[in-house]
Amino acid sequence: MDVLQTDVVIVGAGGAGLRAAIAVAEADPALSVTLISKVYPMRSHTVAAEGGAAGVIKENDSLENHFNDTIGGSDWLADQDAVEFFVEQAPKELTRLEHWGCPWSRDPDGRVAVRPFGGMKIERTWFAADKSGFHILHTLFQTSMKYPSIKRLDEYYTTDLLLEDGRAVGVLSHEMRSGKPVVVLGKAVILCTGGAGRVFPFTTNGAIKTGDGMAMAYRAGVPLQDMEFVQYHPTGLPGTGILISEAARGEGGILVNKDGYRYLQDYGMGPADPWPRKKAMELGPRDRLSQSFWQEQQKGRTIQSKWGDVVHLDLRHLGEKKINERLPFIRDLAKSYVGVDVVTAPIPVRPVIHYTMGGIASDITAGTPLPGLFCAGETACVSINGANRLGSNSLAELLVFGKVAGEAAARLARSVPAPSEASALAQAKAHRARAEALVDGSRGTEAVATIRRDMMATMESGCGIYRTQEGLEQTCTTLRDLRRRYRDVKISDRSWVFNTDLTQALELGAMLEIAETMALSALLRTESRGAHQRLDHPQRDDAGFLTHSMAWRQGDEPPRIDYKPVTITKSQPAARVYGGAAS
């Protein structure tokens, strides 16, 4: 098996991985960086983010405001030391991106423009029309090319972390084009592999978002934190799940039910007017808006469409000029995928799985409980998002903690010796046997697509916007059974050349384990907080659950869940209020 020695190994070349790679290169050009991704960097799902990235820059705003909005938005589950650091760093990172050429939208005087976003008291979301993630990703990717110390392995699929004396020392990957395995050894490893929205059937997430890195860390003994917190974005297109940016509401769009009524005023977001108004109505946080849709649906006040129940997102009053300038992609997407011109008609929308608040247990240092292992972006749980992430905090997060991870990995790489090959190779050979058995077809009876479909169905039925003990128990039982069936999975593709049947089988293995951590963490959290709502435990319970859940892998058995305290520095938990009550 080929072995590649490098200083810093980074898995995932989306926003966080690219930012980390640049941070290593800038910290010390003598350090070699190997940036591994299962897709070419510009395919990474950062590309699909639309609305923008939060960072305090205007004179009417303050870091304190951003901090308070984020803590309240998190339902007090975010770690306050991390949030304080995050809000301080975000403006610097966004400015740095401006210097690197990001085409941020501008005010008439040529300064960077900002727009309002859900749950934010002041407008502070930097944007590049409604393709902010696309521009951030391409700016980072293009900028990364100027650093000769960054070597990419594009379209290499990484399956496993390799360990030595309790440290992360590398990964096992294979070149997808040839199937050829390679061991990439480094003095530090950074995982930036994104979230796991694909465990659900209806999601804004691209096909690649299968939580590979989370599963890799989990299998290596690292706990997954706060996995019960999964974000539904309130406005996805029905049918496809395509994201309709929160920026549509930030610019003044309204949500109405079948009677044309702005129903959010019935769920603690009102009064409806004056509009637009920050932290109220359509500019409430995502968890509350998605839950309001469910409530309206129970009351029979949603709209029947050929794709199922929807509500209407109405942008008509913004006018064609503003829509074309600020929301051109939204106009294009609605026209193409639901046949609606937003200038003349409302868009049918419904909540859709969007973001994994949980992830690899991490903290303000971007480190993990496993020495040598760092992480950043959606795959990490720092946690600045707690029980509910505010829109536009994640693009800033991947920059801030991507940089932290890169710098920390660079420091470590300068202080530890290169790992030895022998132990890593032995582990790699054992791991590799799994892929070889699949491609040889020597065993197995269960089809990938069938298990995947059943997994998605049980996650949607038991682990959705509102949860119950009974539904979660059923989902946990089903997932346990699916994991058992997965041990007998088979693929039909016998070629080593770009074997996507193999890729999908390996991704499914990762997703099943992640789904189990989500469902079991949700079952055991007998309270309602942020995006985790229990019909049988409707109140927040600070005495019992002001804690992060930690899921530890137990082999073929379900994970063990324990808890660690939330870091609280200056904001004591309080009632979470929006609308008139907040002002």
Next chain:
Amino acid sequence: MSNTTTVTLEVLRYDPERDQEPRFQSFEVPYDEDWVVLDALNWIKDNADSSLTYRWSCHMAVCGSCGMVVNGEEKLTCKAFLRDYLGRGPIRVEPLRNFPIERDLVVDMEGFMAKLESVKPWIIREEEKPVEDGEYIQLPKQLKRFKHHTLCINCLLCYSACPQVGLNPGFIGPAALALAHRYNLDSRDQGRHERQEVTGSADGVWECTFVSACSEVCPKHVEPGGAIQEQKIANSVDWFLDHLIPGRSNAGRTKE
């Protein structure tokens, strides 16, 4: 049309480990008026032949993975609706042209990646501004000058459609040249002359014969054809001035 229940896809198959040559394989796929060609491919992979090989991810026309040739035309398959092909026989799905086929609908894009890097697609400045000094001022009209050229998703439809890429595989090509132009036009950049060494070379803008097939197939209206023509003019003016004004080519140049 409303009673259509299935459509036939003829998909190019090629596995270099087994096939001497590419071949076509037909699949009968359920018809849904909301489905795109990519949905049909996903149906085949999940229900008929899990070895079918293609790239995709976002399903919203922004990641650039799923470019293919559908009935002879370059398309993002996540935005090519089955309903637009009804009544014209089977829908033929092939990999992009002008690239080696890795397998089935997946092409080898390493050459493109090298071209992209060759044009130095990053901000080049004589002096970097410290982050503490805040952002560069860029007026909306300055942004507008290059904004459309920033919209390229690297889907490679333009390389597939360009006759010059077919004739000269070394041609830097539409997307990479448009990207060079995007940075040249950015008020924050000072690297135009550094990029000109590449864009003005034998494989650069002068290889373009202005057929504009690139701009026609571009799903994001990046207008690579126009970007290339503008660079030809800029390069000519520079060449002319360099010969009129001794020493100009070495002097520090600022943007107009």
